[in-house]
Amino acid sequence: MNRRLVSASRRASPLLALLFTAAVQAAPPAWFSDPTTQCRVWNPSPAVGESVSWNGACVEGKAQGDGTLTYSTATSRSEYRMFMLDGHMAGRFELREFDAAGKLTSQKSGFEPGEAALEEIYVKKLSLDGKGFSVDYRINRKLQGTYRENLSDNRERAVYLTPSGSDDADKRSKAVFLARYNPATKNWSSWPNQAQRDKDSLTDYVVVTGSPGAWITIPCDGNSYEACVRVFEAQLAANGYADWPAARMQRIDATWLQVEVQAREQEKRRQELAREEERRKREHQANLEKLSAEKLFTYASKLEQNQDYAGALDAQRAIIERFPNHKFASLAIARLPVLQDKLDRRNAELAADRANAERETRAAADKVQREEQRQAQAKAEQDRQQAAQAQMRAQMQAAYEQCRSQADECNKSCALDGGAALVAGIAGLASPKSVNMDGLNQLNARAQNSCSRCEAMARTCEASKP
Numbered sequence: 001m002n003r004r005l006v007s008a009s010r011r012a013s014p015l016l017a018l019l020f021t022a023a024v025q026a027a028p029p030a031w032f033s034d035p036t037t038q039c040r041v042w043n044p045s046p047a048v049g050e051s052v053s054w055n056g057a058c059v060e061g062k063a064q065g066d067g068t069l070t071y072s073t074a075t076s077r078s079e080y081r082m083f084m085l086d087g088h089m090a091g092r093f094e095l096r097e098f099d100a101a102g103k104l105t106s107q108k109s110g111f112e113p114g115e116a117a118l119e120e121i122y123v124k125k126l127s128l129d130g131k132g133f134s135v136d137y138r139i140n141r142k143l144q145g146t147y148r149e150n151l152s153d154n155r156e157r158a159v160y161l162t163p164s165g166s167d168d169a170d171k172r173s174k175a176v177f178l179a180r181y182n183p184a185t186k187n188w189s190s191w192p193n194q195a196q197r198d199k200d201s202l203t204d205y206v207v208v209t210g211s212p213g214a215w216i217t218i219p220c221d222g223n224s225y226e227a228c229v230r231v232f233e234a235q236l237a238a239n240g241y242a243d244w245p246a247a248r249m250q251r252i253d254a255t256w257l258q259v260e261v262q263a264r265e266q267e268k269r270r271q272e273l274a275r276e277e278e279r280r281k282r283e284h285q286a287n288l289e290k291l292s293a294e295k296l297f298t299y300a301s302k303l304e305q306n307q308d309y310a311g312a313l314d315a316q317r318a319i320i321e322r323f324p325n326h327k328f329a330s331l332a333i334a335r336l337p338v339l340q341d342k343l344d345r346r347n348a349e350l351a352a353d354r355a356n357a358e359r360e361t362r363a364a365a366d367k368v369q370r371e372e373q374r375q376a377q378a379k380a381e382q383d384r385q386q387a388a389q390a391q392m393r394a395q396m397q398a399a400y401e402q403c404r405s406q407a408d409e410c411n412k413s414c415a416l417d418g419g420a421a422l423v424a425g426i427a428g429l430a431s432p433k434s435v436n437m438d439g440l441n442q443l444n445a446r447a448q449n450s451c452s453r454c455e456a457m458a459r460t461c462e463a464s465k466p
Contacts, residue, residue, distance in 0.1 A: 031087065039063055042088045049073050054084075059274065062087035065267060075100045082112075083260065090263050091118065091256050104128060110136075111256065118259065122245075122252055127152075135245045136167075143167060147245040154180065154197075155225060156190055157232055159241050173211045176239055178232040181206035181217075188217065207231045209239065288314055293323040297331065304335075309343035396466040403461035410454035 027046040033039065035051065039058035043050070056067015063069065063084040071078045082093040089112040097106040110123035124135045131151040137144045142165040148158045160175035162168070179188045180202035188206050189196060196202070205228040207218040218235070220228035236242055243251075287299055300315035316332040316339065323329055 040087050041069060041084070043071075047071070047073050056084065059271070076105075077102075083263070085263060085267065091260060111252070118252065118256055120252055120255075122249055124245075124249070135249065137248065145244075147241075150191060153194075154191060156180065157229075158190060159236060159239075159244055170212050174239055175209065175211060176232060176235045176241065177208040178228050179206055179208050180204075186217070207235055209235055284311060284314070288318040293319050293326040293328045296322075297328045300332070300335070304339065304342075307342075307346070309339050309346060313339045313343065393466050396464070400461060400465050403457070403464065407454060407458040407461050410457055411451075414451040414454045 027048070029042070029044045030046055031040045032043045032046070032050070032052040034041075034054045037054065037058055038061065039054045040061055041052055041054055041063045043052065050071055050073050053070045053072070054063045054067060055070075056063060057065045064086070066083055067081075069080045069082060069084070069089075071080075077098045079096050079098075080089075080093045081095075083090045091111050093109065093112055095106070095108040096104060097108075099105050105128075107126040107128070108123055109126075111118060111121035120137065120139050122135050122137050124133055126133050127150075129152065132149055134146060134148040136146050143162050145159065145161040146167065148156075150156045155178075157178040158175065160172040162172055164171045177188075177190050179190045180192050180197060181188045181204045182201045183204050184201065187200055187202070188208055189200065189202055192200070192202055205220060205225055207220060207228055208215050209218065210216045218231055220231050236244065287296070291299060296315050296319045300312045300319070303309075303312040303315060313336065316335050319326065319332040320329050
């Protein structure tokens with residue numbers, strides 16, 4: 001049976017490298033800067049010779065808020081419309097990819113898994129002619145399953161799980177296909193081109209369920225496309241896909257909307273704090289330049305009480321620089337080492353807090369990594385045990401079949417011996433004097449023994465049946 005499953009093309013792109021198995025990481029993650037604005041963005045998977053540009057706000061040197069991020073190489077250009085937080089993608093994006101000539105090659109939308117505050121995400125890829133799409137679902141970055149729909153001349157549909165986390169056609173499970181079908185040969189194919197359809201006479205449609213090596217074909221009433229769509233949708237519900245793709249996508253969108261509102265509120269508060277900090281800096285600088293020596297000393301004392309030791313140092317130095325002969329200059333000189341000591345201790349405390357936070361973050365990351373490794377090892381052991389069990393079942397089945405074959409051969413011999421005894425017996429009845437009765441008795445005994453042995457062999461076979 002032809003079970004060719006044509007996957008959507010997957011081309012490496014910077015922020016989506018984790019989404020498609022064909023993407024190859026060319027360099028370690030790094031910060032990239034827009035050469036014009038020097039605004040920085042985080043690139044988790046840089047390509048060779050790649051450059052970036054960001055059309056949006058830049059806060060403290062990092063991309064912030066809504067905007068368009070463009071990644072360019074000598075052979076391609078990828079444009080993302082997205083929401084950024086501190087130079088990182090915050091979740092939802094719309095992507096258009098172009099080749100070196102500027103021709104559109106791919107359109108996607110969805111969520112970037114690295115920085116999105118979501119457990120479950122999706123990425124929807126649109127066909128360039130607008131007549132088809134595919135949706136990949138991921139939980140904690142790992143691919144879970146795919147829904148595909150081709151509305152061109154083929155009009156196939158498909159849904160399947162990928163428990164291995166990789167979109168490998170040989171590892172897909174619990175699949176439901178609305179596929180092209182040859183009713184004469186019973187062959188089917190998903191996403192065949194015109195040449196293959198003509199070659200294999202794929203003229204009808206069929207719904208196929210199961211997994212590689214265990215496919216089940218479900219004929220449609222009249223093999224019409226509309227009838228197969230109804231069967232396909234019924235099989236979606238029967239296999240647990242009733243909410244794919246629309247309802248599941250809407251649920252993820254709704255979850256993201258809540259996260260996005262929180263992210264935008266945080267960004268709003270951050271901008272308000274930044275504006276307040278900028279106002280305070282301007283006011284502080286004006287005080288340093290305009291206040292009298294007496295007011296500067298009072299101002300420095302107030303800053304020190306508020307534990308703004310750096311600001312207090314600025315004010316005391318301003319007294320010394322602007323009023324070197326004033327009586328407050330000597331007082332300011334006396335306060336400098338005290339303030340510097342307080343500032344150094346404060347900075348040491350902050351550095352210790354940061355170091356502790358970093359250690360806790362690393363410890364949490366290490367714990368997650370160890371748990372992922374443990375789960376991977378457990379999965380590998382489970383796969384090994386399942387493979388061993390499958391091999392054992394296959395060996396038991398082969399042994400059973402061999403045993404049955406021997407029992408069948410034994411039964412054939414039994415039947416032949418029994419037939420010979422029956423013929424001899426009939427001959428003995430017709431002409432008793434011409435028959436060796438001792439030989440006849442031996443023949444009967446051999447037939448009976450043979451049949452008993454065959455029956456015992458058959459019982460042994462059935463007892464060992466897997």
